Structures are given as structure tokens and as C-alpha cells.
Amino acid sequence: MILRRPLLSLLSAIAFVIMLGPVVILLGVAFTAGSTLTFPPEGLSLRWFAAALEYRPFIDSLGTSLVVAVLSTAAALALGIPATLALQRGAVPGKAFIENLFMTPIIVPELVLGLALFQQLMVGFNITALGTLVIGHTVLLLPYTVRVVGASLALADPRLEEAARGLGAGPVRTFFSVTVPVMRPGIISATILAFITSLNNVPLSLLLTGPGVATLPVEMLNYVQSSFDPVVAAVSVVLLALSVAVALLTERLVGFNKVFGR
Amino acid sequence: MTPVVQLDGVGHRFGSAANGVAAVSDLDLAVRRGTFTTLLGPSGCGKTTTLRMIAGFIRPTSGRILLEGTDATDTPPERRNIGMVFQSYALFPHMTLTDNVGFGLRARRRPAAEVRKRAGEALELVGLSHAADRKPGELSGGQQQRVALARAVAIEPSVLLLDEPLSNLDARLRVQMRQELLRVQRETGLTAILVTHDQDEALQLSDTMVILNGGRLEQQGDPRTVFPAPANRFVAQFLGYDNFPEVPGFGPVTIRPEHVRLTAAVTGEEAATDSVELAGTVADVTYQGSHCLIGVDTAGGRLNCVHPGDDFRPGEAVRILLPRHRLVELADAHTPAGAR
Ligand SMILES: Nc1ncnc2c1ncn2[C@@H]1O[C@H](COP(=O)(O)OP(=O)(O)OP(=O)(O)O)[C@@H](O)[C@H]1O
């Protein structure tokens, strides 16, 4: 392979270095025994992880991040699945328009969205920072759930449900024994995508954090503004590990190939 | 005997009453038990719509549908006991073949042992017992089609509906599957309605063929009755009667190209009494090996002939003999809508 297609191999290698290089450096810095963000690290230790654990805002915000990610992913699925079902299988007038409407959160700059939500929900309706965060992330994730679940439905033969009905299954049985299994790979990939997107989001969360309530990435940003030591690197590694863990867990449970391949 | 399926003036309009499309209009049809009926017609003539109304996936906008003698116009599909085979197969991708075939029986809450046994029998009927534990994605198109058939047959439906089940298969497999389909239908004694736009398929399979055009019935009957005597120009054209000549002493007639005989104009043999004779000029010759397709211009229009031999050239004068018993008189002079 390598010998046969030297240019392709070279390009892939460069891409890997560009993508993974900084991550490797970050890992190194996180485990340093020294006290500056330098690479290569000055000896190995876990002291910066210990330091991160002792810094309350990180622990609190990690909790907030997880709560927000779980709730907004669940809400985006709960809203997105019925919406995509109606769009794909129902006779909805103005289908293309509604589909595009669901895509708008991707187009609207997140800062604008954040500002709007801040104005309307937190200031206008007095909703707590946590509540606003969950609502904001739900809006942000909705396009992903609608699109990804929709894709698995669009790929499936629309006659499947009719086949089931014809064979004697009522609407409810048809839904659970045919439609849901058909959507399953889409639901799983939408869940991973949504969870990781929420966990790592900065722009939207930045505007929706209130006193004492912030997500982990936002707290990291705050931290970097005042102090510049390897603690941030250690926390980054934690965040990275969490994202990878979610992906790996899914891989173990259902198989990545089933989710993303066909 | 009560027909298994009966359509009484059934029609369906898509869209609003004012500016919709009438896909099917005023269709009457009675399907006898144990027979094979085909719905035949060009693309867009309403075959699928008719089948989907019988299955209950769409509701007629006029008329009634009777199944086993009772009005089923408003019965949902799951309570009609109908086996449907889709053009796209529509096999459940996440289930094994056994589970696919057993789906209808599970929906009927039959005991697991019975489901397994009957699904096995249905798979055996189509020769796929060895693949019972595979998923549909691992099968070829022909095999998937067999599974779809087994799945529909397994519920012992009162009628089997097939929407162009063979059109996704290559030509050889299609001919083979036709035999298979006929065998399964005969072995199970099921009543079947098949949609096709392939006249060979209809001729081979049908006890009754129903020819549709623009959502209306043109002619129906046993192929041996319909084929030699198309009722009108549309049916004739659809069945390959390419010639609609003006013949002195006749009204509108048609004749198949293979029944037109050509001889050289110069031979001057005595007039044949059993044939109508015309004079013409060869316009084009298409060589086909065992025969030639010859277009001849006559005073009554162009005639296409299948001629055994390659002894005519464009420009030659010829005598044309139309055997009287091969001339089919048509009911209509005009060209019906849709017969272009
Ligand atoms: N869902 C629909 N909405 C609007 N018009 C439709 C719909 N389905 C079918 N039609 C129209 O109804 C007419 C009959 O369609 P139908 O699918 O029954 O034809 P068909 O005989 O099965 O054709 P084919 O051989 O191409 O499958 C066509 O003119 C078609 O455009």
C-alpha cells in the first residue's frame, strides 16, 4: 500500500501529524512534573491532575457539563425523532421549508443564538442559568438529531411499514418492530454526536453561564485567562478522555461499523 | 361463487377533486378464487394505485371494494389478510429470513413453535431453507424476491398481490422466476393479482388479464380470448398489433406484422380468395437473421411485416396478402387517449 500510493500515504501522514500532533503535545504537557506548559515535559507526574481535582470550579463545571449534555441530548432526541418521523413518513405540507427550519441553528452564529436566548430566557423569563443552558444546547443539537435520524429513515425503503401493516401488524406494532429498529443506528449516532457536541461547546455556553454555573470548557477558558500552568492541559485530557469514552462505549455496545457504516 | 376480490366502480383521485389526477376511474373487477389475474398497462395507467387500494394502503375516492363478499372499503390493511409482494421487496433488514417470513404469523399471535414451523415451510417452498438464519442484505435480488414471496404466502392470505415483482431482475432470472411464481401459486392454490407492464408475463401467467389505460378498463378476459381479438386500437397496439391499415370493404382493422404476407408483384398469380390483397412499395428492410422486418407503403398507410427471407429491397413493388381470418375488426375508429 505505502509503496504503491506514495503521495496518498504522505498526505495521510501529514494529516495525522497535524490532527494528532497537538494532542500528543497536550498529553505530554499534562503529565509533566515541571510547572510550565513546555514540551517535551520535564519528567512525569500526576501532580497537575491532582491540582485540577482540588480546584473546585473545574469539578463543579464538569458536573454542570455532564448534566447539560445528558439532558439536552435527551431533549433533542425527544423532539427530533418525532419531528423527523413526521417529515420522512408523514404527509407534511411545506416539508422542505420545515426541514430547513430545523437546520437554522447550524447557520445562525452560536454567539447570536446565545445572546438571543440570554435576553429572552434568562433576563426575560427569569429562567435559571442551568435551565437556559439545557434549552440552548437542545436547540443547538436539534439539527443533528433531525438530520442523522432522518438519514437512517431516508435510506430505508418507505414500503417497509406498509409491508408490516399488510402482514397484519397494527400501527403500534409496526412502529416498534419495524420503524424503531430501522432508526436505531441513526438514533445511536445522533446520541454520540449530540453528547460530544454539547460537552465541548464553548460559544453558546459562554453567554449562558450565570453566577456559579459554568460548563467545563467555559471554566477552562476563564482559568487560562488568569493563570497559565499545566492544570488546563490536565483538564483538557479529561475532557478528551470523556469524549473518547463515550465513543468507545458505543463501539462496545453496538459496534461503530453498524452506526457509521452500512 | 363469491369473488375473492370485487371492485365496484372504484376510482381514486390524487389531490383535490377540482385539480387532482384521476389515477383510477370507475373500475369494475371480480377475481375468482384460485385464479391468477394480471393488471396490464403502460406506465402511469393506475396499476399500482389499484393494487394499493385492494391492499388498503390508499382509500378509493369513489366506489366499493369487497373482499370475500364483504365490504372492506374502510378496513385497515392489517385486517384484510392480504399478502403483498413489493417491487422493492421491502424485506425487514434487521431480521433473519425466518423472522421476516414469520412476521405475519407473529403479528397474528400464533405460538412460537407454529410460527417457526410455517416460516420454515414457506422458505422451503421457495427453495431458501439453507439461508434461514441470514439477513436479507446478504442475498441476491432473485433470492430476496423469493423471500418476499414466502413472507406473503406464509400468512395464507385470501389474495396475493404482486406489484411488478420481477421487474428488478435480469431477463433470464425473470423468466425463471415467472415459472417459479406460477408453481407457487398453483401449489398453494392462492388467488393472485399481479401488476405488470410486460405483456409476455401477463400472457404466460394469467387466467384473466385486465388491460388498463389512463385509469380505465380497456379489456379483460382469458389471454387466449383477448390476444387474438383485441377490442380496440389501444389494446391492439399494446399487444403488438402494429398495423392499422385502411382496407377497402372493412371498417377499422388491425393485423399482426407476422400475419402479413408479401410476394413479388410480377408473379401475377390468381387472386387469393381467403386473403385481402393490396399493392405497395417496400420502404425499408431490417435484417434480423431468421427473418426481415419490412415496412411497406400502401394506399391505406404503412404496413409492417415479418417476412421469412431476405428477398426484398427498398423501392420494389410488392403484393400484400392479409389473410381474412387474421384481420381483427376493432370497435373504435378513433385513437383512445394514451395510445400514441
Ligand atoms: N402519491 C401520488 N400523488 C399524486 N399522483 C400520484 C400518486 N401516485 C400516483 N399518482 C399518479 O397516478 C397515476 C397512476 O399511478 P400508478 O402508480 O398507479 O401507475 P402505474 O400503472 O403503477 O405505473 P408504473 O407502471 O409506472 O408503476 C399516475 O398518473 C401518477 O402520476
Ligand SMILES: [Mg+2]
Ligand atoms: Mg406501478
